Structures are given as C-alpha cells and as structure tokens.
Amino acid sequence: MAEPSFRQASYEEIAQALRSHDGFTVCGHVNPDGDCIGSVLGCAHLLRALGKEVQPIAALKDPLDPSLASIPGADAIVRAEDARPTPVFITVDATADERLGEAAAALRAQVSFQIVLDHHEVRSCAADLCRIEPEAASTTCLVWDLARAAEVPLTEDLAACCYTGLMTDTGRFQYQNADARAFRSAAEMVACGIDVSLISQEFFQNKTVAALRAEALAVERMEFLNGGDAVLSWISREDLQRLDARRDDCEGIINALRSIGRVHVACVLKEYDEGLVRGSFRSKDGTDVAALAARFGGGGHKAAAGFTLECSLDEALCQAREALSSLKDA
Template sequence: MAVTPQTNTTLNEIAEALLKHDRICICGHVSPDGDCIGSQLALRCALAQLGKEVVVLLASADKLGVSFEFLPGFEELIPAASFEGTCDVFVQVDVPNARRLGEDASKIRQSASLTITIDHHAVDERETHLSYTDPDAASTSMLVWETIKHLGVDLTKDIATCAYTGLMTDTGRFQYQNADLRAFRAACEMVEAGADPAFISAEFFQRATLASIQLEAAAISNMRFICDGCVALSFITQDEMKRAGAVKSDCEQLINTLRSIDGVKVAAMLRDEGKQVRGSFRSKDTTDVSAIAKRFGGGGHKAAAGFTLYEPLDKAVRMVEKALCQVFCEGNN
C-alpha cells in the first residue's frame, strides 16, 4: 500500500467503519505497556457490547506482568503467533510502525480487508487504510475512549477501567508534562463512568513481583551519574534477569526509580536481550528524549521514548552515554 500522510480520517469515521464489520482483531505493540493493553481491552469491551466477534492480540509472546490481571478481558489476550482465525478488520492501537507491531501481527494485518490505526505517536507516514494519530493526546486510550463514544454503546465500568488505566500509566499517574487539562477532563469522564482511581492505582502499581524488586537492586547497583548528575544511566544484564527469574514486564518500573532521584533530569535504562539491547529514556524537565532516541532509530514522546541497539551491552552503554553527553555537556539541549 502506498504511503501517505499519517492521518487521513476522523475517529467518527473509524467508528462508522467498525460498525460495518463483524470479525475484528485488535493489536498493540511489542512489549506492551498500560496504555497499549488498556486501549486494546477498552475497545474490545465496546465492540463485544455490539455483538462483534473480537480477538485481542499480543504482538509478542512475552508474558505480561501481574499488574495487568485486574483488567476486564485480560484472559482473552492471545499471542498473534497463536491466532488461526480470519480477520476482516485489523485495528492497531498505540503502534507507530510495523517494527513495533512485530512479524506475526504484521502477517495478520496483511490478511485483513480493512486496516486501522489509532495512536498518539508522532510519525511521518501511515501504514493502514484508515489512520488517526494525535501526538497532543496524553494517551492512545484517550483516543480510543473518544472512538467508543462514537460507537453509541454504554460507557460501562469495564470500558472506563481499561481506558483510565491507559491514561493513568501514560501520564505517570498524572505527573508527566502530558497531564494537561484535556487529560484530566477525560479522566473525569472515565471516573464518572465507573473507573475507580484508587483501585486501579493499587492493582497496577502496588503488585510488584519479587523479581522486579531484585532487578531494582541490580539497576541501582549498576547506576552511574553523568553530565554533572543531570542524567542517571543504568542497565540490566541477561544474567541478572536469569538470577531473578524475571520477565520483561518486571523491568517496566526500573526507569521510574532512576527518574525519581533528586537532581536527575533524564533517566536512561538499558536491558540486554542477547542479540539486541532495549533502551528507554524518561525526562522530567523540558529535554526532548524522543529526539535522542531517534539517533538510534527509536522514537516516542518528548518525555518518554525507547529504542533498540543491535550491539553488545557494553558498547550500547557507551553509545548512549556519548549521546546524552552531547545533549547535556556540549550545550545542544
């Protein structure tokens, strides 16, 4: 399909398209976060209310953490590699490009007669028939929430719980710079529809596994401060993952530990996956970490971004440290 500008439709038109089809697959990105899973399951709840045949796919087979288990519909998530049915409409949420969608899910997308994107990542190109992206939205779940309102369904507690989880996590519990008036208004609507902020926060943020605590200790041990203490940089090795019996989801909150340190403006966290190193940036000032991530072929948002390096861990650490020093130590920020 020819590539054209990123947005070519409206959320209302996406809703109208969904109403015309019955077999729908909803997929997020690899290594899904709360916004990704929350968006998928919120849309699933709404479409199921309409009697649609809905399948919610995981782009990769990685085990999800216990913090997702409370979400309505969690038990229906299946790896894309295990899907054997047919798909009339493929909806990708919180997915900026095919690389983040993964090979298995991409094959399913290719088989669909209609493909749809709902996302809040800034991209230059679109990869689906219908594409709506709004980089000013605090979360993809906010856009899914608006789409659901166009479907004409009841805004149930289950829908609100999933959507609120996405919004809460992508705003860092409403602490990040993207927690604007629009985000709070959407959150109020979700709470009015039945979302319980205290319950959701407790389920998502207060169910740490022992493995995640052990990894936090390792991350702190490996941590170094650079650029006069403005940047906290750390990493997790494969051996540390194995010793803790950890899975990828156990690493999700590590970067927030680094980011919370007084005086740190940017946190950088690297995880060795063997053939590649997965990296994340978080900012708590005006530093645009997505611009730094783009140097490594990654991207994301101004305050939160990710990337992948196909290098040994020690070399990856040096590369990231050099890039951060160029921003902070050479006055290019």
Template sequence: MATTPQTNTDLAAMAQALLVCDDVVICGHVSPDGDCLGSQLALAAALRQAGKRVSCVLAKDDPVDRNLLFLPGIEDLVPAADFDGAVFAFVGVDVPTRERIGQAACGLLDRADVSFTLDHHAADEPMADFVYVDPDAASTTTLVWKLADLLGARRAGDVALCCYTGLVTDTGRFQYQNTNVDAFVCAKEMVEAGLDASVVSREVFQNRSLPSLRLEALAIERMRLQNDGQMVTSWLTLDDFAREGAIKADAEPLIDALRAISGVRVACLLREQEDCVRGSIRAKDDTDVAAVARRLGGGGHKAAAGFTLQMPLEDAMALVEKALAEAVSGE
C-alpha cells in the same frame, strides 16, 4: 488536538467505518504496556456492545506484565501467529508502524479487507486505510474513550477500567509532561462512569514483586551520574534477571526511580537481552529524548522513548552516554 499529516479521518468517521465491520481483530505493539492493552480491551468491549465479533491479539508471544492481568478480557488474548479466525477489519492501537506489530503484519494486517490505526505516536509512513494519530493525546486510551462514545457504547465497567489504566500508566499517575487538561477531563468522565481508581492503583502501582525491588537496588547501586548530575544511566544484565528470578516486566518501574533523583534531567536504563540491548530513556524537562532514541534506531515520545541496540552491553552504554550527554548539553 494536533493530528499528524498522515491522519486521514476523524473519530466520528472511524466509528462509522467500524460499525459496518463484523469481524474485527485488534492488535497493539510488541512488549505491550498498560496503554496498549487497555486500548485493545476497551475498544473490544465497546465493539462487542455493538454486536461485533472481536478478537484481541498479541504482536509477539511474550508474557503479559503480571500487574496488568487484572484487566477484563486479558485472558482471551492470543498470539497473532496462532490466530486463525476471520479478519475483515484490522485495528492497530497504540502502534503506528508495521514493524511494531510483529507477527501480525503479514499474517493479519495484510489479509484484512480494511485497516485502521488509532494512536498517539507520530510516524512518517501510515500502515492502515483509516489513520487517526494525535500526538497531543496523553494516551491512546483517551482516544478510545472518545471513540467508544461515538460507537454508542455504554462506557461504564470494562471500558472505563481499561481506558483509565492506559491513561494513568502513560502519564505516570498524572506526573509526566504529557499530562494535559484533556487527560483530567477524560479521567473525570471515567470516574463519573463508575470507575474505582483505587483498584487500578492497587493492581498496577502497589503490586511489585520482590525480584523487581532487588533489581531496583542493583540499578541504583550501579547508577552513573554525569554532566554535573543532569543525566543518570544504569544497566541490568541477563545474569541479574536469572539470579533474582526476575522477568522482563520486573524492570519496568526502575527507570522512574532513576528519573526521580534531584537534579537529574534525563535518565536511561539499559537491559541486556539474549541478542540485543534494550534501552529506556526518560526526561523530566524539555529535553527531547525521542530524538535521542531515533538516533539509536528507536523512537517514542519527547519525554519517554526506547530503542534496541545490536551490540554488547558495554559498547551500548558508551554509545548511549555520548548521545545523552550531547542532548543534555544542547549539542
């Protein structure tokens, strides 16, 4: 465990503070992934066991990845902009900054009596009263798993399922560099609580759409290997998505296909959107892609990061390839 300097509490104190809150709103980051949604829903299930009124909101009114629709409670998620209920406590999970909670910042965070952050992404400026951020945690759901125990919750069922989903997706099925001893300990505890890990594997990793596979074929066809094959980049356009009938979530697995190529140290996939270009970077050695992402206005973890560029796709590709080449060569 290595909490950030901004951390001002521990999990036991956070549990006690939450137990005196009756109306709790839980929010994650924009474009929520398995760790974000799993953290929200697992914490909500644990707090409801303690008799709390809990609502989970989406930072932005975007469709949820269909591979995560099996998570219990996901049908009750509402966009933050549409939520008009009570907000005594606001909890941000898997998200460290106001900018990443979208429409929930002014509408919900600012009118809460007390606020909490539970996360594993380091940030310079805290956004809540109670802050616990551990960058060494494999996923935010491992922190929720421990917090649920301190809340006195029975962790079988929904809590275990949602927490494991966040853990297995953020570690890439225990393949990424963030996989550590604690990740396996938490996974063991979840299985001991009755979790059927095969359910998560089937729903998340064996449930790809045909448009997703077609996008992968395009990304591989276009890939550009550079720096003696140590870095690979590729891209997808808006027309690609329209032609294949694909949605944003269909592109999520593609970066791993590029990353898996022998000899590649760093992979990047650019995805054209209406008014910007979104980029995902992955490393499979000690190259710090979060540092690259920060140079490009984004952020993330050392081995997995993302960014957004307000420029044409061609210009974005040139900028990104230059930044990646410098990172790979150690400049």
C-alpha cells in the same frame, strides 16, 4: 516536522466503519504496556457492544504480567502467533509494522480494511482510516472518544480499560501530557463507577521482590554523566538469572533513576538476550528523548522513549554514555 501524508479521519467516520463491518482483530505494539493493552481491550469492549466479533491480540513472549492481566477482558487475549485473519484490523497505540512485531504485521497485511488509532508522532499511515493525535495523553483517550461517537454504553469495564491507559501513560497524571482533556476524560471514566484505588494498586503496589532487587542493583550501579544531570544504569542477563527476575521486573528501574532531583535524563540498558540490548530513556526537563532514541533506531515520546540495539552490553553502554555526555542544557 513535515506535514503528515495521511488524512485524519473523524471519530464519526471511524464509528460508521465499525458499524458497517464485522470480524475485527485489535492489536497494539510489542512489549505491551498499560495503554497498549487498555486500548486493545477497550476497543474489544466497544466492538462487542456494537454486536461485533472481535479478536484481541498481543505480541507476547511471556504471559501477561499480573498488572496487565488485571485489565477487564485480558483473559480473551490471543497471542499474535495463534491469531487468525479477520476482515478488519485495528492497530492501537502503534502505526508502523516494526512496532507490531512480525506475526501481527503479517496478519495485518492480509486484511481488507485497516484502522489505526495512535498518539505517537508519525509521518505516514497506510491504513484506510487513521486517527493520530500526538497531543493526546494516551491512546485510550482516543478509544474513549470513539466509544462516545459510536454511542455505545460507557460501561465500567470499558472505562477501566481506558482509565488504565490514561493512568499509566501520564505516570499517574504527573507528566506534561496530563492536560485538561486527560483529566476531563478521567472524570468521565470515574463517573462510570471504576475503582480507581484498586486499579492503581494493581499497577503500582504490586511489585515482585525480584523487581525491587533489580532496582536496588541498578541504583547501586548508577553512573552520572553530563555534569550530573544525566544518569545511566544497566541490568545484564546474568543479573536476571541470579535474581530470578523477568523482563517486566526491570520496567520500574528507569522511574527510580529519574526520580533523583538533579537528574534530567535517565537511561537504563537491559540485556535481554545475548547480543540484544533494550534501552529506555526518560526525561523531565523537556529534553526530547524520542530524538535521542531515534539515534539508536528507536523512538517514542518526548519524555519517554526506547530503542533496541543488536550488540554487546558493553558496546551499548559505550554508545549510551556518549549520547548522554553530549546533552545540552535544556
């Protein structure tokens, strides 16, 4: 990868910028996950501790799912469409406009000062202050280190927000990104009094019946490719209607497929709208699925990536089959 074209800001610099400004919007990516909302709300707690005005926002089509709604401070989240411009905009767990969604990107374009905190691999960052650490397990690890640099009280709520992002982005501390920094940060968060068991329950023992039915359907339909080490499945709009399932109900399918012993790479296609297919890739053998997703105009991390195709489900299935069939042995 080419040398990044932006300057890496120190935590002290960012902390100083937080102190010297007021009126903040904090926003993450579209299709928000635990790390995105955990980072948004963690930053909001941090800024309030500094006595600042903060507007946490999210690109939301549906209401937040119950797991994300359980993160402390989630009730204060404003939909990006309803947000007002503020002097400063902090982007978390995302960098580019495309990841922010139209409404949030338009809002960001109006501000006088921008900060980005992200752990995705990016080549450029136009913000005034960028802190981008692709080796960090979660963006909430960056928020945590920023809170320490800003010397705000490490409250239970702040710790719970940061722990949620860390727990979800490391697949409960099971993925390759679960490094010593992840465990060290987690230990510090636990020491702040968070209820690890309760947070875990909110995310992993909180499935809907529709989610389990969608998973069963996708398992029934599995197609094995590339000699059996790749698996593909799908959910159509009709399935969602029949099962009375929400989009969030399909998020767990990919992990169920990847959990098969011989599977190295899994792919799930979800037809969310007519002519709009959302795809997810996961790998567990080091196969770079971000590169695979990039072929479809998407991106993400080496072991977890996604993309959106504007075509029919059948067409998307053909393309995914082709990509998965041409994988080399890692």
